[in-house]
Amino acid sequence: MTALGLLHPGHSAEEDYPRIEQLLGSDIRIDLVRTDVGEDARRVDALREMGSPERLAEGVQELRHAGAEAVVWACASGGFVHGWEGAQEQVRALAQAAGMPASSTSFAFVHAVRELGVHRVAVGATYPEDVASLFAGFLRAAGVDVVAVKSSGVVTAAEAGTWGEPELLALARAADHPDAQALLLPDNALHTAAHVTALEKELGKPVLTANQVTVWEALRLADRRVNAPELGALFTREPIVQV
Structure with missing residues (x-):
């Protein structure tokens, strides 16, 4: 049994994780610990506070007791708003507090892009423009x-x-670009686990979503690789790459 630990702010789209767990197989368990959201606002100051070391440290004890082998901060915006160096420090502090390998959804996107072997991406962000720009940066x-x-x-x-799926498809179509080899949807509050294959079929290219890459990153930290085509190109043995 491989136990994956996720720190997730609040309850938005938490239903994605049992669905993903079911698709991965019976020997993988996802332990989800909810952290304090504070103010539910897509402002930079609120997002930085949401991912503060104090808020994240509160949940790691429960994950240790559950036997988690790795922990991922399952909040893209609560990571990348700190910038590249700040997000690295956030993960280092989380690993130290948890006593296990750690990462975040922000870095999961980077590692997933590299896994697929793509170089050019488009971003479909639910966030306000200033926050979306920070993710691109x-x-x-x-x-x-x-x-x-x-x-x-x-x-x-x-x-x-x-x-739901209609809004996701509309965003994907609007965000896609002919030069993009993959589309990224960076919001853990979106329910995407049931829609990745439909999105990829619509666009004809890999689609990376926040909850999908978060679990993949936890598996990567635990040195596990799982073939689950229902979760898209990232979870297949041979990633789809457009050149």
Whole structure:
């Protein structure tokens, strides 16, 4: 049994994780610990506070007791708003507090892009424009070529959590770019686990979503690789890459 630990702010889209766990197989367990959201606002100051060391440290004891082998901060915006260096420090502090390998959804996107072997991506962000731009800057700091960014201006996780497949498909179509080899949807509050394959079929290219890459990152830290085509190209043995 491989136990994966996730720190997740609040309840938005938490239903994605049992679905992903079921698709991964019976020997993988996802332990989800909810952290204090504070103010549900897509403002930089609120997002930085949401991912503060104190808030994250509160949940790690429960994950240790559950036997988690790795921990991932399951909040993209609560990571990349700190910038590249700040997000690295956040993860280092989390690993020290947890006593196990640690990462965040922000770095999961970077590692997943590299896993797929793509270099040019488009971003479909629910966030306000300034926050979406920070995610693009984070990716560029990692050497990823961001060819397009679409912002939807959603100001709370609660609102993003109400989106279904029609809204996801509309965002994906609007955000996609002919030069992009993959599309990234960076919001853990979106319910995406049931829709990744539909999104990839619609666009004809890999689609990376926040909850999907978060679990993949935890598996990577635990040195596990799982073939689960229902979770998209990232979880297949031979990633789809457009050149």
